[in-house]
Amino acid sequence: MIRPFKHHTPTISPGAFIADTAVVIGCVSIGELSSVWFNAVIRGDRSRIVIGERTSVQDCSVIHSDREHDVNIGNGVTIGHGCVLHGCTVGDDVLVGMNTTVLNGARIGSGSLVGAGALVTEGTVVPERSLVLGIPGKVVRGLSDDEIEGIKRGADVYVALAGDYR
Numbered sequence: 001m002i003r004p005f006k007h008h009t010p011t012i013s014p015g016a017f018i019a020d021t022a023v024v025i026g027c028v029s030i031g032e033l034s035s036v037w038f039n040a041v042i043r044g045d046r047s048r049i050v051i052g053e054r055t056s057v058q059d060c061s062v063i064h065s066d067r068e069h070d071v072n073i074g075n076g077v078t079i080g081h082g083c084v085l086h087g088c089t090v091g092d093d094v095l096v097g098m099n100t101t102v103l104n105g106a107r108i109g110s111g112s113l114v115g116a117g118a119l120v121t122e123g124t125v126v127p128e129r130s131l132v133l134g135i136p137g138k139v140v141r142g143l144s145d146d147e148i149e150g151i152k153r154g155a156d157v158y159v160a161l162a163g164d165y166r
Contacts (some may be wrong), residue, residue, distance in 0.1 A: 005045045013053075017162035022057075027065075031055065031075070035162035044071075052077065052092070056158035061085070069104045076155040080116065088120070091128065095151045100137075108132075111148045 002010050002018065005026035013032040018024060022036040026044035031053035036042060040061045042049055047065040052075035057063060061083040065071045069087025073079070077090055080098035088102045091110030102108065102120040109128035114120060118137040126132055129148065130139045 008044065010042075010044070017165050019165070033159050033162070035158055035165075037061075049073075054155050054159050055079070056155065056162070058083075058098075058158075066104055074110065076152055078151065078154050078158060093148060093151050093155070095154060111143060111151070113143060113147065113151060 001023050003025045008027035010024045010028040012030045015032045016030045017035040019038040021038045022040045024042045028042050028044040028049045030051045033053055034051055034055045036057045037059045039059055040057045042063045044065055046067050047070045049063055049065050049071040051073045054075055055073055055077040057079045058081045060081055061079050063071055063085045066087035071085060071088060073090045074092035076093045079096045082099045083096050084101045087104035088106040090108045093111050094108050095113045097114055097116035099116055100114050100118045103122040105123040106120045108114060108126045109130060111129040112126055113131050115133040118132055119135040120137040126139060129143045131141050131143055133140050
């Protein structure tokens with residue numbers, strides 16, 4: 001469902017895929033070849049949410065902005081099943097593992113991987129090319145070029161899968 005809220009209507013690129021049970025509300029922009037999967041909710045009712053190109057928001061994830069914190073998600077990002085992203089910024093080519101929570105003001109640098117079930121607390125800044133694990137999420141090491149290429153390949157898988165659904 002695509003729903004306006006207080007004079008803001010979501011802007012969705014023609015090549016994006018929005019599953020029929022996904023909900024996109026308000027001040028939201030979704031880029032080309034991105035996908036929003038079943039039962040995901042993207043709620044731009046407090047401030048702006050911008051999702052780049054080739055980014056997947058997988059099943060049952062919730063993305064919500066806050067008055068003081070827009071949400072900005074880069075290109076080639078994979079947001080795993082059941083994640084909560086609230087008022088945060090995610091760089092390009094990032095994998096946010098399943099059931100991860102990223103809170104207000106947090107910034108995930110490009111080329112990073114946030115492991116499944118992690119909690120990235122309010123205001124945390126994750127450098128580029130980092131592996132983040134745990135509760136609270138901590139940088140445990142950097143990522144290799146091969147690992148970052150794996151993140152990019154994972155994004156490609158969801159671009160192709162979304163094409164099969166269109």
